[in-house]
Amino acid sequence: MSEPNGTGDETDAHDANTARDIPDADDTSDADDTPDAIDATAETAYPDDSQTEADARSTPRSLPLRVDGLVKRFGGITAVDGASFEVEEGSLTGLIGPNGAGKSTTFNCITGVHQPTGGHVYFRNEEITGMEPYQIARKGLVRTFQIARELEEMTVLENLMLAPKGQRGESAIQSVTPGLRGAVIEEEEAIRERAWETLEFFEIDHVATEYAGNLSGGQRKLLEMARALMTDPEVVLLDEPLAGVNPTLEEKLLERIHQLREEGYTFLLVEHDMDVIMNNCEHVIVMHQGSVLAEGDPEDVRRNERVIDAYLGEDV
Numbered sequence: 001m002s003e004p005n006g007t008g009d010e011t012d013a014h015d016a017n018t019a020r021d022i023p024d025a026d027d028t029s030d031a032d033d034t035p036d037a038i039d040a041t042a043e044t045a046y047p048d049d050s051q052t053e054a055d056a057r058s059t060p061r062s063l064p065l066r067v068d069g070l071v072k073r074f075g076g077i078t079a080v081d082g083a084s085f086e087v088e089e090g091s092l093t094g095l096i097g098p099n100g101a102g103k104s105t106t107f108n109c110i111t112g113v114h115q116p117t118g119g120h121v122y123f124r125n126e127e128i129t130g131m132e133p134y135q136i137a138r139k140g141l142v143r144t145f146q147i148a149r150e151l152e153e154m155t156v157l158e159n160l161m162l163a164p165k166g167q168r169g170e171s172a173i174q175s176v177t178p179g180l181r182g183a184v185i186e187e188e189e190a191i192r193e194r195a196w197e198t199l200e201f202f203e204i205d206h207v208a209t210e211y212a213g214n215l216s217g218g219q220r221k222l223l224e225m226a227r228a229l230m231t232d233p234e235v236v237l238l239d240e241p242l243a244g245v246n247p248t249l250e251e252k253l254l255e256r257i258h259q260l261r262e263e264g265y266t267f268l269l270v271e272h273d274m275d276v277i278m279n280n281c282e283h284v285i286v287m288h289q290g291s292v293l294a295e296g297d298p299e300d301v302r303r304n305e306r307v308i309d310a311y312l313g314e315d316v
C-alpha cells in the first residue's frame with residue numbers, strides 16, 4: 001500500500017462530499033429531540049434570513065461524524081491512507097470495500113481503539129481524534145465488533161446492565177449513607193427495566209439469565225447490539241453485524257436497525273453482503289487500499305467503473 005499522498009483519492013472523496021446536499025434551515029425541524037441534538041442543531045441552523053447561500057455553505061454543519069484525511073500505519077503497513085468521508089444525520093450509511101481495504105481499522109480509529117497516525121475525526125463538530133474509547137462512547141459514538149465482545153461469564157442481563165454510562169455504582173461511602181444508597185438502588189432498578197426492554201426489543205429476553213458465553217453466534221450479535229444501545233448512543237458503527245447470522249435473524253436485525261433509525265439513531269454499517277448494503281443503505285462509501293474510492297447512492301456505486309475494478313469484476 002502507498003504512503004498517504006493527499007491527491008487522487010482524497011479529491012474524489014471531497015468531490016463526492018461537496019456534491020451532497022447542504023441541509024437548509026427547515027431541515028432542523030426534523031432533528032432528533034434529544035438535548036444534545038437540539039444543542040448541536042442550534043449551532044448549525046442558519047437562523048438569520050439575511051445569511052446568503054454562500055454563508056450557509058461555509059457554515060460547518062453539525063454532522064454526527066466526519067472523518068478527514070485519516071491515516072493509520074502499522075509499521076510498514078498503511079492500513080488507512082487519507083480516508084475522508086461524512087455521515088449524515090439519521091442515515092444508514094454503508095462502508096464497503098474489498099478485504100483489507102481498511103474498514104475495520106477506520107472504525108477502530110474513529111472509536112479510539114487505535115490512535116490514528118494522522119488526520120482528524122469529528123463528532124458533531126468536536127474533534128475526538130485520539131480520545132479514549134470510553135470518552136468517545138460517553139459522547140454518544142459507539143461501535144460493535146466483528147467478533148462479539150460480551151463478557152462470557154456474566155449473564156445476558158448483567159452484560160446489559162453494565163453498559164450504561166455514568167452509573168453511580170457501589171462504593172463504601174454510599175453503603176453507609178442511606179440517601180445515597182437509595183439513589184443507587186433506584187438507578188439500578190431503572191437500568192434493569194431498560195435492560196429488559198432492550199432484550200425484548202431484540203427478542204433475546206428468553207436467554208436473559210444464560211451466561212453470555214453459552215449464546216449462539218447469532219444471539220451474540222443481537223446481544224452486542226443491545227449492549228451498544230444501552231450506552232445511549234447517537235451514532236452506532238456496526239462492523240459486520242450480520243456475519244454468521246441466519247437469514248431469519250438477519251431480517252430481524254435489519255428490521256431493528258431501521259426501527260432505531262426512525263427513532264433518530266445514525267448508523268454506519270460495514271458489511272460484505274452487497275445485497276444487504278444495496279437494499280438497506282441510502283448512501284454507500286467505498287474504501288480501497290485505505291482511502292475512499294467512491295461514494296454515492298447504491299445504484300451509482302454499483303455502476304462505478306472504479307468500484308467494479310477494485311472488486312476485480314465481482315458483482316457489487
Ligand SMILES: Nc1ncnc2c1ncn2[C@@H]1O[C@H](COP(=O)(O)OP(=O)(O)OP(=O)(O)O)[C@@H](O)[C@H]1O
Nearest residue numbers: 074077078079097098099100101102103104105106
Ligand atoms: N493491528 C494490525 N497490525 C498490523 N496490520 C494490521 C492491523 N490491523 C489491520 N492491519 C492491516 O491493515 C490492512 C487493513 O485491514 P482492515 O482489517 O482494516 O481491513 P478491512 O477492510 O476491515 O478488511 P476485511 O473486510 O477483510 O475485514 C490489512 O492489510 C491488515 O492486514
